[in-house]
Amino acid sequence: MNRRVLPALALICAAGLAATACSDPTAGDAGSDDAGQTAVNPTARLDGVKLTMWTAQNTVNAPKQVIDAFEKATGAEVDTQAIPDLYEQNVPTKLASGDRPDLMFWQPSISTLPFVQPRQNLLTLDGEPWVSKLGDTEKSLGVIDGKRYAAIVTSPAMLGVYYNKDVFKQAGIAEKDFPQSYDELLALGHKVADKTDAAAFYEAGGDKWPLQWQMQVQLTDLDRQWWADLNAGRKKWTDPVVVGAVKKYKDKLLGAGLAQKNYRTGTFTGQADALWKGEAGMVLNVTSFQSQLQAKYSTAEIDKKIGWFPVANSSATGLYSPDQTNGVVAFKTGDEKRQNAARQFLAFWLGPDYPDYIKAMKIPSVQPSVPTPGGLPETSKAQVAALPKAIGVFQAKAIVAPDTHLYLADMIFGKKSPQQVAQAIQDQFAQVAKAQGAPGF
Numbered sequence: 001m002n003r004r005v006l007p008a009l010a011l012i013c014a015a016g017l018a019a020t021a022c023s024d025p026t027a028g029d030a031g032s033d034d035a036g037q038t039a040v041n042p043t044a045r046l047d048g049v050k051l052t053m054w055t056a057q058n059t060v061n062a063p064k065q066v067i068d069a070f071e072k073a074t075g076a077e078v079d080t081q082a083i084p085d086l087y088e089q090n091v092p093t094k095l096a097s098g099d100r101p102d103l104m105f106w107q108p109s110i111s112t113l114p115f116v117q118p119r120q121n122l123l124t125l126d127g128e129p130w131v132s133k134l135g136d137t138e139k140s141l142g143v144i145d146g147k148r149y150a151a152i153v154t155s156p157a158m159l160g161v162y163y164n165k166d167v168f169k170q171a172g173i174a175e176k177d178f179p180q181s182y183d184e185l186l187a188l189g190h191k192v193a194d195k196t197d198a199a200a201f202y203e204a205g206g207d208k209w210p211l212q213w214q215m216q217v218q219l220t221d222l223d224r225q226w227w228a229d230l231n232a233g234r235k236k237w238t239d240p241v242v243v244g245a246v247k248k249y250k251d252k253l254l255g256a257g258l259a260q261k262n263y264r265t266g267t268f269t270g271q272a273d274a275l276w277k278g279e280a281g282m283v284l285n286v287t288s289f290q291s292q293l294q295a296k297y298s299t300a301e302i303d304k305k306i307g308w309f310p311v312a313n314s315s316a317t318g319l320y321s322p323d324q325t326n327g328v329v330a331f332k333t334g335d336e337k338r339q340n341a342a343r344q345f346l347a348f349w350l351g352p353d354y355p356d357y358i359k360a361m362k363i364p365s366v367q368p369s370v371p372t373p374g375g376l377p378e379t380s381k382a383q384v385a386a387l388p389k390a391i392g393v394f395q396a397k398a399i400v401a402p403d404t405h406l407y408l409a410d411m412i413f414g415k416k417s418p419q420q421v422a423q424a425i426q427d428q429f430a431q432v433a434k435a436q437g438a439p440g441f
Contacts, residue, residue, distance in 0.1 A: 039129055040340070040343055040347050042073075042347040042352055043074060043352065044074065045075050046076035046344065047075035049075075049076045049338065049341045050076070050077045051077070051078045051102040051341055051342060052078075052081055052101040052103070053067075053078055053079070053102065053103040053105075054080075054081050054082075054083050055080055055082055055083070055104075055105050056082065056087035056105065057083070057084065057085055059324070059325050062105070062325055063078075063105075063328075065353075065356065065361065066348070066353050067080065069348075069356065070345055070349070073352075074344070074348070076341055078345065087324065088112065088115070088324070091104070091116065092115055100121070100331045101331060102330065102338050103328055103329070103330055103342050103346075104328065105325055105327065106328070107323055107326065107327060108142035108152060108322055108329075109322040109395050109396050109401070110396065110398075111396070111398055111399060111400055111401035112395070113149060113150065113327075114399070114436060116329065118147075118149040119144075119145075120332075121331055122329050122331060123331065123332055123339060123343070124147050124148060124149060125149060125150070125151060125330070126147060128148075128343065128347065129351065130347060130350035130367075131148065133350065133367045133369060134366055135367065135368050136388060137155075137320055137388060138366045140396075141156065141396070142327050149329055150328060150329050151327065151330075151346045151349070151350060152327055153325075153327070153357075154364075154366065155363070155364045155365075155366050156320040157286035157320065157323055158286065158287050158318050158320055158383040158386060158387060158390060159213055159216065159286045159319035159321055160308055160309060160310045160311065160386065161282050161284050161308065161311055162282065162283045162285065162306055162379065163281060163282045164198070164280070164282075164305065165304070165307050166305065167192060167196050167280075168281065168307070170195065170196045171191050171194075172191070178311075178316065179309075179311050179316065180316050181311070181312075181313060181314045181315065182217055182218050182311065182312070182313045182314075184311075185217075185311050186252055186253060186256075188200075189201060189282065190256075192281035192282065193258055198279055199260035199274070199279065199280045199281065200258040200259070200281050201253065201280060201284065202260050202263075202266060202270065202271045202280035203254070204263075204266045204267055204268050205263050205265060205266055205412050206265040206266055206267045206270075207266075208405045208408075208409045210285055210405070211405045212408065214249045214284060215245045215408065216393050217313060217319065218245035219241070220312035220313045220315075220317070220319065220391045221313045222241065227394075227398065230398060231398060231399045231433075231438070232439060232440040233430070233433070233439075237422050237423075237425040237429055238419070239422075242422050243418050243421075246408070246411070246418035247418040260279070260280055263412070268288075268289075269292070271289065272293060276305065276306070286321050287383065288323075290377075290379055290380060293306065293377075293379075294362070294377065294380075299375055299376065303377055303378050303379075306377075306379055307378070310386045312391055317386070317391055318386035318387070318390045318391075319393050320387060320396065321395060321396070322396055330343065330346065350366075350367070354367060354370055355370055355371075358370070359373045362376065364380065364383070364384045364387075400429045400432040400433050402424075402426075402428045403425075403428060407420075407421040408421060410424075
């Protein structure tokens, strides 16, 4: 799973290209044609109707179960089309050329959803029967300016600490010692480093994108008004609290020897191997790390060796991070029959098929009334339990998600100071926000 966001230039181009699609006669403002729809029968016959669905290359099989079940129940045909990487860059380009699917996976965050120009291009989904069934965190996703544009089919990734149980036992760390703050997490790291042969943390400077998480955890005390001010241009990423988070990561973790020796070239797959072997005590990462473990080891093996706990800057709270498999959007195509069929597909997915879908995918449920499948590792169950109180990462709060990982990578190679990292983040943020036409930029 790719956690990167697009470079500033690509995002600016994407915004401009997607905007050109507004000249399409099917791309008008949301109105009575796609709002307040009457309830649909999820299994009504759709013989002869063909829908297309765009996915990223690494998620082309993600909707397979629901597509097979929908086709069998309704007689419709759903053709999945994998868009070449980079998905988030190539989708707006295809839309600008006049090509558009009926359905598409897309990250349902306020920082990424706008790049497909939802008001002009997407059907609004307010009032659909599945909306009220979503959990509170999931309900907060897929909404722009008070209108829902994305169905939430999977839970957002959870950010927290994976730990090796044997390493913790060797270091004398019990569950009662789990940290209640980021500072306590660093103190826990010193205990691992001092009492075992393992590195406290494994950092993946080679793949870069995981570098953002140590900084993200430290920004969780910023309130809703701070983010609102940032999004309006009244606050900046050069705020001392952001610079301080970058500096603490540089000095108190990397500079204090709490990462493995090759942290500049470490990789995502290397994280999993090192944690599993006990060469590292902890990994701070999102649910894609969990998926990596589940692809290699059984639930029993994971439960025996790996644990998970949540942590934020000043509390034992997890963070949630939206990704492109969480949301599915439906496009205005000008073909009412296909638009209605797309709505029916979503109603089927989040209605009668949903228990079968999450069982087949072995993933947590986004609907509290539908139990999460059994057989998931304890690490996954802990993340499900932490989600209702989780705090959104900045991709879920800022109108633009800057490439913090690239600037942090520059820092670990000595090319940028913490202040320069913050300035680069701010420059990109302001540039893209201005290109989007955001007020205040």
